[in-house]
Amino acid sequence: MANPLFLLLRGIQTIGLRPTWNGVVHAVRTRWVEAKFADPKRPLRGLPLLLAFLRRIPVPPGAFPPPGPVIATPGPLLSVREEENALHCHFARASVTVQAFASDIIQVSWQPEAGMLREATASLKQAAELRTPLLCCRVSPDGRIAIANASGDTLAEEAAPVSWAAGGEIKGATEERPSYALLRWRVPPNAHFYGLGERAAPLDLRGRVYINWNTDPRTYGPGDDPLYLCVPFLIVLHPDGRHAWGLLLESSARSRFDLGQADPESVGIDLYLPHDPQGQGWGKVSYLLFYAPTVAQLLERFTEVTGRHPLFPRWALGYHQCRWSYYPEERVRRLARDFRETYRVPCDSIHLDIHYMDGYRVFTWDRRRFPDPKRLIADLHGQGFKVVTIVDPGVKADRKYRVFKDGLARGMFCRYPDGRVFIGPVWPGNCAFPDFTDPRVREWWGDLHRDLVEAGVDGIWDDMNEPALFGEDGATIPGPVRHNLDGAGGDHRVAHNLYGLNMARATAEGLARLAPDRRPFVITRSGWTGVQRYAAHWTADNRSDWASLRQTLPMVLNLGLSGIAFTGSDIGGFEGFATGELFTRWLQMSVFFPFCRAHTYLFSPDQEPWSWGEPYLSINREFIRLRYRLLPYLYTALWQCTQTGAPIVRPLLWAFQDDPTTHTLDDEFLCGDALLVAPVLEEGATRRRVYLPAGLWYDFWTDERHEGPAWLEVEAPLERIPVFVRAGAVVPMGPDMDYVSQRPTDPLTLHLYPPAEGQEVVSFLYEDDGETLAYRRGEYRLNRFVLREDGGQVDLTWTVEGAFDPGPRRVEALVHWGGGCEPARLESVVPGRRTIGRG
Numbered sequence: 014m015a016n017p018l019f020l021l022l023r024g025i026q027t028i029g030l031r032p033t034w035n036g037v038v039h040a041v042r043t044r045w046v047e048a049k050f051a052d053p054k055r056p057l058r059g060l061p062l063l064l065a066f067l068r069r070i071p072v073p074p075g076a077f078p079p080p081g082p083v084i085a086t087p088g089p090l091l092s093v094r095e096e097e098n099a100l101h102c103h104f105a106r107a108s109v110t111v112q113a114f115a116s117d118i119i120q121v122s123w124q125p126e127a128g129m130l131r132e133a134t135a136s137l138k139q140a141a142e143l144r145t146p147l148l149c150c151r152v153s154p155d156g157r158i159a160i161a162n163a164s165g166d167t168l169a170e171e172a173a174p175v176s177w178a179a180g181g182e183i184k185g186a187t188e189e190r191p192s193y194a195l196l197r198w199r200v201p202p203n204a205h206f207y208g209l210g211e212r213a214a215p216l217d218l219r220g221r222v223y224i225n226w227n228t229d230p231r232t233y234g235p236g237d238d239p240l241y242l243c244v245p246f247l248i249v250l251h252p253d254g255r256h257a258w259g260l261l262l263e264s265s266a267r268s269r270f271d272l273g274q275a276d277p278e279s280v281g282i283d284l285y286l287p288h289d290p291q292g293q294g295w296g297k298v299s300y301l302l303f304y305a306p307t308v309a310q311l312l313e314r315f316t317e318v319t320g321r322h323p324l325f326p327r328w329a330l331g332y333h334q335c336r337w338s339y340y341p342e343e344r345v346r347r348l349a350r351d352f353r354e355t356y357r358v359p360c361d362s363i364h365l366d367i368h369y370m371d372g373y374r375v376f377t378w379d380r381r382r383f384p385d386p387k388r389l390i391a392d393l394h395g396q397g398f399k400v401v402t403i404v405d406p407g408v409k410a411d412r413k414y415r416v417f418k419d420g421l422a423r424g425m426f427c428r429y430p431d432g433r434v435f436i437g438p439v440w441p442g443n444c445a446f447p448d449f450t451d452p453r454v455r456e457w458w459g460d461l462h463r464d465l466v467e468a469g470v471d472g473i474w475d476d477m478n479e480p481a482l483f484g485e486d487g488a489t490i491p492g493p494v495r496h497n498l499d500g501a502g503g504d505h506r507v508a509h510n511l512y513g514l515n516m517a518r519a520t521a522e523g524l525a526r527l528a529p530d531r532r533p534f535v536i537t538r539s540g541w542t543g544v545q546r547y548a549a550h551w552t553a554d555n556r557s558d559w560a561s562l563r564q565t566l567p568m569v570l571n572l573g574l575s576g577i578a579f580t581g582s583d584i585g586g587f588e589g590f591a592t593g594e595l596f597t598r599w600l601q602m603s604v605f606f607p608f609c610r611a612h613t614y615l616f617s618p619d620q621e622p623w624s625w626g627e628p629y630l631s632i633n634r635e636f637i638r639l640r641y642r643l644l645p646y647l648y649t650a651l652w653q654c655t656q657t658g659a660p661i662v663r664p665l666l667w668a669f670q671d672d673p674t675t676h677t678l679d680d681e682f683l684c685g686d687a688l689l690v691a692p693v694l695e696e697g698a699t700r701r702r703v704y705l706p707a708g709l710w711y712d713f714w715t716d717e718r719h720e721g722p723a724w725l726e727v728e729a730p731l732e733r734i735p736v737f738v739r740a741g742a743v744v745p746m747g748p749d750m751d752y753v754s755q756r757p758t759d760p761l762t763l764h765l766y767p768p769a770e771g772q773e774v775v776s777f778l779y780e781d782d783g784e785t786l787a788y789r790r791g792e793y794r795l796n797r798f799v800l801r802e803d804g805g806q807v808d809l810t811w812t813v814e815g816a817f818d819p820g821p822r823r824v825e826a827l828v829h830w831g832g833g834c835e836p837a838r839l840e841s842v843v844p845g846r847r848t849i850g851r852g
């Protein structure tokens with residue numbers, strides 16, 4: 014597939030002749046420096062370097078050569094030392110510390126012994142055990158780890174002890190020092206797998222191999238792996254849905270998860286151990302084990318450890334419009350007029366892609382295209398738009414350019430072991446790359462956003478931060494390049510997966526410093542475990558086809574199950590030409606996603622809600638309006654996510670884990686607590702099958718009631734997708750608006766969906782000013798609704814908490830009795846208790 018000539022031609026077509034040439038140079042340079050710095054302390058020069066360069070077998074960057082033979086296992090257990098909350102076990106060739114972080118979280122940390130030659134004189138025959146109130150972690154005499162619950166049932170166990178294997182990089186030659194650590198867990202043949210970040214795979218990840226190495230695939234389709242944002246966190250769900258456990262690898266080096274491909278009863282994890290004599294803790298393998306009865310509880314604990322999204326500004330939930338690229342200024346103004354006047358489609362933000370910059374120099378403006386950014390943005394603000402600008406990590410190596418000069422003088426860029434600054438090609442031409450793993454660099458980078466913030470820019474879109482360079486597929490910073498790693502020191506093989514995370518962090522922290530009472534909004538393409546603390550994410554360069562639309566949903570679901578909940582995809586698809594039908598179907602799904610942005614490729618025609626005329630325009634407008642009316646509900650789901658880590662878009666198993674049908678279901682989803690959405694994912698389809706899990710459901714459009722579990726055949730003409738509401742829910746909705754801060758939530762309409770006989774259901778509505786940090790000082794209002802069905806009557810109890818005053822407004826309730834009845838309208842609803850009789 015990767016025919017070099019084809020790649021070259023495609024490169025020239027996409028980016029031009031000169032950048033393609035730079036890419037070729039970068040590919041050669043990468044091999045050259047890998048040979049030169051094979052031993053970073055003694056770089057090769059002259060003839061030996063040339064020979065080493067010629068000898069090197071090209072391994073595509075990001076590839077994962079299979080490990081060589083096993084060199085070491087822990088060997089027999091020699092001694093066990095117990096400590097409060099921890100066990101230290103010494104084996105002949107390695108030692109392990111098993112530590113309880115909490116009663117349901119255990120850290121396992123292996124360290125091979127130096128030399129690995131210790132003779133076993135006497136060995137222990139008994140397994141060592143660490144007990145918490147919930148779990149028992151067993152270390153067997155051969156080094157296998159297992160966890161069991163309090164009553165002794167095994168939840169998860171290793172099929173073989175950890176082992177260290179030789180590197181497979183150099184054909185024929187077995188390196189003496191191990192290059193991989195191998196973990197083998199035993200799983201039931203029908204256990205389900207979720208998480209791992211961003212994967213173009215089904216919801217259940219079983220049966221495939223996944224690599225953790227952030228990569229720009231330059232457009233991707235189903236099955237392509239890896240992509241931009243990996244998270245080495247795996248959730249294993251027991252086939253009967255009784256319990257789940259999770260494993261988080263605590264290493265940023267590349268790794269490979271085989272989820273039942275080689276053997277349906279095993280999970281194989283191969284972790285690359287970079288040869289880095291200057292780094293620390295070589296050979297260490299450490300991971301966290303999580304246990305919980307439900308995936309929902311597991312994720313709550315996982316996000317407690319790795320972090321949750323901050324409360325993004327409310328406008329981030331509005332509709333966003335983007336393309337590569339809107340310019341010049343006049344084009345942007347026309348776009349704004351099109352939204353507000355010509356087509357009257359609600360929209361909150363316009364994104365400026367790379368053409369706003371001067372020759373792609375970050376933190377500059379092209380003054381011919383955008384002569385007065387401050388005035389333009391002020392005018393857009395006046396029309397209710399926010400502006401988001403793209404920022405790439407590469408800083409053009411141009412001695413006349415302030416950011417480069419300053420960064421160079423202050424040592425902000427990544428360097429080779431010999432101290433020279435690494436230079437590689439991307440959009441601006443040859444670039445230097447800030448070392449975001451250095452706290453000093455993060456501060457500098459964050460402060461560089463000052464001019465953008467002063468010009469009025471409202472949010473930052475971090476792109477290309479895998480980092481992606483021009484050249485071969487997967488081109489990035491070469492392995493030997495050094496990074497600070499927050500003082501620990503290491504090379505790009507360890508820092509690579511942390512690069513995007515730290516760029517997003519630098520950006521979010523910078524925005525927070527520059528505008529202290531505003532909530533930063535950052536969208537990042539790349540990331541790693543915990544990136545949710547700093548940014549939202551989008552699934553980037555997919556294609557304008559039905560397979561990509563279909564693929565988007567499981568991707569977003571697994572991202573949510575990896576802690577990254579504020580996500581969405583390019584509506585209409587990125588590469589290629591969308592049809593009106595594809596755009597509309599994509600939009601209908603995306604109005605229930607947290608990040609709702611249309612975007613398209615440099616060579617694609619515009620993808621705006623009106624680009625295909627009628628009937629698409631009217632349908633698109635209606636669905637975007639629906640999203641705006643649902644804002645109180647969506648904002649509450651976002652707030653909930655910041656509190657518990659619960660994603661906004663959830664697989665059905667989230668709430669119905671004991672129903673095996675939900676374990677693999679990935680063409681419908683839950684949006685928040687109340688809504689079940691079944692998007693149309695097939696061309697020409699005007700109906701689809703929908704699975705409703707146990708309980709009572711209301712058709713969102715007709716109020717018809719259905720009893721689950723059931724498969725239904727539902728009408729889905731172009732202007733409608735199946736949406737159902739869970740009985741007992743209170744769905745808060747607001748008025749129509751063109752952008753989120755246009756008017757207060759007045760009237761507030763509470764849609765009541767009576768629960769099943771004798772049941773009681775709790776719903777929330779979270780409110781605050783939507784922009785500042787005042788909510789942290791108590792300026793929020795949490796409305797709690799309890800809906801109870803009692804002998805044909807419905808009982809609503811509404812209580813409020815917090816100091817935020819939503820102002821005077823009308824509150825009405827619509828009671829959806831279902832079964833062909835018009836909803837009953839109640840005016841002037843106030844906090845307190847109220848019984849509503851039927852009819």
Ligand code: MIG
Nearest residue numbers: 336337366367403476553554
């Ligand atoms: O090499 O900035 O994923 O959204 O439009 C492509 C141009 C660089 C990739 C992003 C895409 C963006 C494009 N960028």
